[in-house]
Amino acid sequence: MSDTDPVEPQAGQALAGEGGPEAAATTSAARLAAYLQGGGVIVPLLTAVLAFFVGGLVILITGHNPISTYKAIFNGTGLNWIFPWISSDDRTTAALNLQQTLITTTPLILTGLAVAFAFRCGLFNIGGQGQYLVGSYVAVWVGSSFAGMPRLAHVLLAMVLATVAGAVWAGIAGLLKAVAGAHEVISTIMLNWIAVWVGAYLFQLNGPLQNSDPAQQSVPVSSDVAASAKLPVFWGDPELQGLHIGIFIALAAAVVFWVLLNRSTTGYEVRAVGFNPEAARYGGISVSRNYILVMAVCGAFAGLAGSVDLLGWQFHIATNDILNSANVGLGFFGIAVALLGRNTASGTVVAALLFGALLTGTSQRNLDPTIFEPELAGNLTLIIQGLVVLIVSADVIVLTMLRRGRGIFRRRTPPAPAAPAAPEAEAAS
Numbered sequence: 001m002s003d004t005d006p007v008e009p010q011a012g013q014a015l016a017g018e019g020g021p022e023a024a025a026t027t028s029a030a031r032l033a034a035y036l037q038g039g040g041v042i043v044p045l046l047t048a049v050l051a052f053f054v055g056g057l058v059i060l061i062t063g064h065n066p067i068s069t070y071k072a073i074f075n076g077t078g079l080n081w082i083f084p085w086i087s088s089d090d091r092t093t094a095a096l097n098l099q100q101t102l103i104t105t106t107p108l109i110l111t112g113l114a115v116a117f118a119f120r121c122g123l124f125n126i127g128g129q130g131q132y133l134v135g136s137y138v139a140v141w142v143g144s145s146f147a148g149m150p151r152l153a154h155v156l157l158a159m160v161l162a163t164v165a166g167a168v169w170a171g172i173a174g175l176l177k178a179v180a181g182a183h184e185v186i187s188t189i190m191l192n193w194i195a196v197w198v199g200a201y202l203f204q205l206n207g208p209l210q211n212s213d214p215a216q217q218s219v220p221v222s223s224d225v226a227a228s229a230k231l232p233v234f235w236g237d238p239e240l241q242g243l244h245i246g247i248f249i250a251l252a253a254a255v256v257f258w259v260l261l262n263r264s265t266t267g268y269e270v271r272a273v274g275f276n277p278e279a280a281r282y283g284g285i286s287v288s289r290n291y292i293l294v295m296a297v298c299g300a301f302a303g304l305a306g307s308v309d310l311l312g313w314q315f316h317i318a319t320n321d322i323l324n325s326a327n328v329g330l331g332f333f334g335i336a337v338a339l340l341g342r343n344t345a346s347g348t349v350v351a352a353l354l355f356g357a358l359l360t361g362t363s364q365r366n367l368d369p370t371i372f373e374p375e376l377a378g379n380l381t382l383i384i385q386g387l388v389v390l391i392v393s394a395d396v397i398v399l400t401m402l403r404r405g406r407g408i409f410r411r412r413t414p415p416a417p418a419a420p421a422a423p424e425a426e427a428a429s
Contacts, residue, residue, distance in 0.1 A: 044340050044347065048354065051387035055380055062376065069372040076366030077101050077357035097366055099236045099243040103313055104330075105356030107132070109250040110305035111334025112352050113257045114170075114298040116343040118184075120261060121294040122274035123177070127170060127188025128302045129331025130195035133322065134169045135162035135303025137199055139310040140317050141209060143225030154228040159249075159307045166303015167296040169195065174295030178288035184295065192326070199322040211316070220319040231312040246308035251349065253301060258345040260297070270294055302331060328382065333359075336385045339392045358384060 056066035078098025080086055086094065111128045118125035142158040149157070173191060176182035202209040204220045211223045236242025261267040272280040273290045281287050309330075310317070325331075333355055340354070341347030360366060362377035 044342055044351070047340060047388060047391045050391055051384045054387055055384050058380065058383060059372070064372050069377075072368050072371040073358070073361035073377065076361035076363070076368075078360070079357060096236065096240070097360060100241065100363075100366075101353075101357050101360040102243050102247050103241065104359050105352050106246045106250045106312070107305035107309050107330050108333055108337050108352035108356050109349055110253055110301045110308065111331050112337030112341060112348040113253060113334075113345070114301040114305070114331075115334045115338035116341065116348055117257060117261070117270075117301065118294055118298045119338060119343045120274050121270045121290060122277065123291065123294060124185045125170070125173075125188060125295065125298045126185050126335070127173060127191050127331070128298070128334045129325065129329040130188070130192035131166040131170050131299040131302035132306040132309075132329065132331045133195040133199055133325070134299075135166040135306030136310045136314075136317060137202060137209075137306075138162040138165040138303070139307035140222045140225060143229035143311055143315075144223040147226035147228060149228055151228045154226070155231060155311060158225075158229050158311060159304065162307035162310075163300045163304045166299040166301070166306065168299070170299025170302070171292055171296040174292035177295070178291045184291075192331075196322055196326045199317065200319050203317055203319050203322070222317045224316045225311060229311055230315065231308070241313045244312040246312040249304070249308060253304065254345040254349050257301075257348075261345075266293070302334070305330070333385060336388045340388050355381075355385070 052070070056070070059066040059069050074080065075094075076097055078094045078096065078101050081091060081094035081098045111132060114128045114131065115125050139158045139162040142161055143154070146154055146157070169191060170188070173182075173184050173187040176187045177184050201207055203222050204210065205218070207220070209222050211217075211219065211221050213223070231244040231246055233242035233244050261270065269280070269285045269290055270293075272283070272285055273287050277287045280290075337348055337351045337355055341349070341351035358381045362374065362381045364374035364378075367374045367377050
């Protein structure tokens with residue numbers, strides 16, 4: 001099944017009010033998803049350029065040079081490693097920075113897919129952060145509990161159970177949507193906070209999963225995962241957070257996303273429900289089942305992201321990290337990643353790389369403080385994230401207005417003059 005099946009019109013056509021009376025039944029998330037797919041490559045590029053332009057104005061207002069700042073941020077991302085003219089010393093530093101960028105990009109790909117898949121079914125998955133946390137809880141428990149297992153089996157067990165846990169957690173929101181009609185935005189936000197406080201309880205002092213090491217009894221942190229549960233590092237020094245194989249897992253998940261959505265019966269039903277739930281129901285598709293299934297798949301992606309981060313470089317969880325991630329965690333960045341990536345697999349990967357580079361390039365370790373204060377640069381990343389969401393949303397509004405108001409600018413043909421009334425026939429004499 002492809003995106004050009006006859007049942008599903010061109011993205012943005014009916015959703016812009018041009019598809020007849022059936023367009024009124026589409027969901028708001030489906031309208032947004034259709035516009036995002038209909039914009040091609042130019043619109044996301046313009047969105048990113050405009051976001052960075054406004055960010056540059058913010059830099060200028062603070063009394064700094066936007067060009068120098070963006071250059072320093074770019075150098076901090078390590079992307080200059082690909083340039084052949086940099087010196088050997090700079091190349092070594094760039095390699096370390098690029099490893100960090102790709103480590104951050106890995107969970108962003110997965111959380112972006114968790115949001116994008118929901119959009120394609122007409123749902124808003126705001127609960128990626130909670131699903132990410134639940135996956136990390138299960139991963140740290142499994143990773144620290146079965147130290148005697150072979151490495152491959154230990155890693156697979158931790159990742160599979162974390163993926164299942166994320167799917168179950170998100171499936172609750174899908175079940176509430178299907179059975180009680182509860183809006184998924186509300187339920188996923190509530191589940192986010194439940195996940196936060198469950199984690200705060202599990203790893204608090206004397207909590208069920210607090211570190212059992214006597215030297216760590218005064219620290220609210222989990223036990224470290226065993227060496228057999230850590231993901232192998234293929235580039236860089238494992239002791240310095242080298243790049244692990246999680247990046248390949250994330251790319252494989254993007255391929256699964258594309259195949260599931262575009263080359264399977266399930267994907268066809270998901271897209272049909274996202275376009276018009278009532279028409280899909282009339283065609284014999286179970287809308288309720290698809291709501292539950294889609295949210296479970298979204299949770300699986302986010303739970304996998306949590307396990308990859310935990311087994312790849314974090315290796316433990318602290319309550320402070322959980323509480324600090326409640327508002328600015330990677331799960332929330334996944335929303336901007338999905339929107340900028342137009343809810344497609346390839347677009348999500350590219351958008352994740354962009355935000356991963358921003359997070360790395362604006363970190364206190366990588367940004368030159370003489371050019372721009374890292375504390376302000378971290379806020380700059382949040383500003384750009386918010387601008388992407390705002391501009392994409394404004395793009396939907398503007399496109400709607402242009403489509404519905406384009407007749408105003410058309411040259412109208414003047415009406416033909418009315419034919420003169422025929423003179424009354426003279427009465428016969």
